[in-house]
Amino acid sequence: MNMTRQPLILEIKGNSLDDGPGIRGVVFFKGCPLSCVWCHNPESKSPKVEISYDPEVCIACDTCIETCPEKAISKENPFFIDRSRCNLCFECVENCPSGALERVGLDMDVHQVLDVLMKYESFYTSSGGGVTLSGGEPTMHMEYISELLKQLKARGIHTLLETCGHFDLERFMAVVYPFVDTIYFDIKIYDEDEHRKYCGKGNKRILENFKELNRLSQKGAIELVPRTPLVPGITDTRSNMEAIAGFLKSLGIKKAQLLSYNPLWHKKNYKIGKESMFIHDPLMNRFMDTRKVEQCKDIFKQSSIFV
Ligand code: SF4
Ligand code: SF4
Structure with a gap:
């Protein structure tokens, strides 16, 4: 096996029900090119231990x-x-x-990660599941995930990538794309300035990458699922919901996911010694009202997008 430069692994789960179809192994990588203020895995933001x-x-x-x-x-x-x-x-x-x-942050080579994941193989195969790469941002480690995904595909395992979409598309197409079955692609904020304000970088590259992958998805080459995390007052605004729904509709997309807000990131931030923004904002400190989630879904449904 060709070993590649190692990222740090935050965690490996063997039996997740939340990260794609069926029962899934999930590898969480450390390091992300964005810095979303509400990041629900703040311990994955830094690539360092x-x-x-x-x-x-x-x-x-x-x-x-x-x-x-x-x-x-x-x-x-x-x-x-x-x-x-x-x-x-x-x-x-x-x-x-x-x-x-x-x-x-754990130092694990591809072989070690595979050994952990394959202990749960029977769960994946019996449930229509597989393995999901998450983060942080897995595409910060293209060569490493390429090798990992290749090894999983060689074992007949369904592979899913969760991504923030901010990556070098040319490199991605060359080394990662051939080994991915499904991509969960985050589109968090449509407005470029708002995206820069809350996620640390603009979203031009993200939207361009999404369009190209959608072109391939429309040909049936890959499953692409756009996802938007609902964050009170930031991503769940009517203007952002309408802008994202309109963008997806213009690309012929019929299916998306809206992820309800989870306030547990405040505790995670504290654990790694970080002050949480919005710690005194009541809406940011409780789970999202189901009525609010339904309102957001309705906006997507009005654009004929199933959520
Ligand atoms: S807190 Fe002290 S003992 Fe713990 S890792 Fe840091 S230096 Fe070492
Ligand atoms: S004081 Fe708490 S954190 Fe420190 S060694 Fe004891 S149990 Fe662990």
């Missing part, structure tokens, strides 16, 4: 405070760990009896 602390699991034994050679841990610190002092030696993680401290 991080340390995480979960106060709900901590039993306050103080072992880590005594163990840390850099004196980076203290109860007075609102995030418990002073990341500017921490050198990521992970001595505290090794000695924590409760699992409250964790290393975020």
Whole structure:
């Protein structure tokens, strides 16, 4: 097997029901070219290794405070760990009896990832499932995912890629596209300036990539599913819903997914020592009202798009 430069793996799930058809193995990669302010996996944004602390699991034994050679841990610190002092030696993680401290980001080569995924093969085959690559953004690691997808296809496994769409299309077509069955493609915000404001980059490349993949999808070469995460006051506005629905309709698309808002990212942000924007915004701190989700769906249905 040709080994390629390794990204960090955030997590591998063996039996997800949420990331495509059937029961699926899911590989979450670290690193993303966008920086969406509401990212529901904030620990996947950075491609680098991080340390995480979960106060709900901590039993306050103080072992880590005594163990840390850099004196980076203290109860007075609102995030418990002073990341500017921490050198990521992970001595505290090794000695924590409760699992409250964790290393975020695993060094795993393609072979190791495959070994984990294939333990669940019978689930995939018996349920019409397969393996999903998610993130972070898997296409930040084109050569690596190319090899992984190729190995999965050689074993007859259905492959699905979840992407933010911000990638080098030429490279993607050369090394990733041949091994993907389905693409879940995020179109979060249609307006270029709003996209830059909330996602850190404009969306020209994303929309162009989507159009090209849709052209191939219309020929039956691949399944392409556009998805929009619903975020209160940012992506779920009438103007954004109408603009995305209109864009999809103009491309002849009949099916899309709207993902209801999940506020758990605030806790995840805290665990990796990040202040959450919108922490005091009530709409951002609860699950989305089903009526609001239905209103968004209705806008898509008015454009004859099934959601
Ligand atoms: S990883 Fe090392 S330096 Fe960082 S908090 Fe833990 S023990 Fe201290
Ligand atoms: S070692 Fe673990 S359980 Fe003990 S205080 Fe530190 S984080 Fe909490």
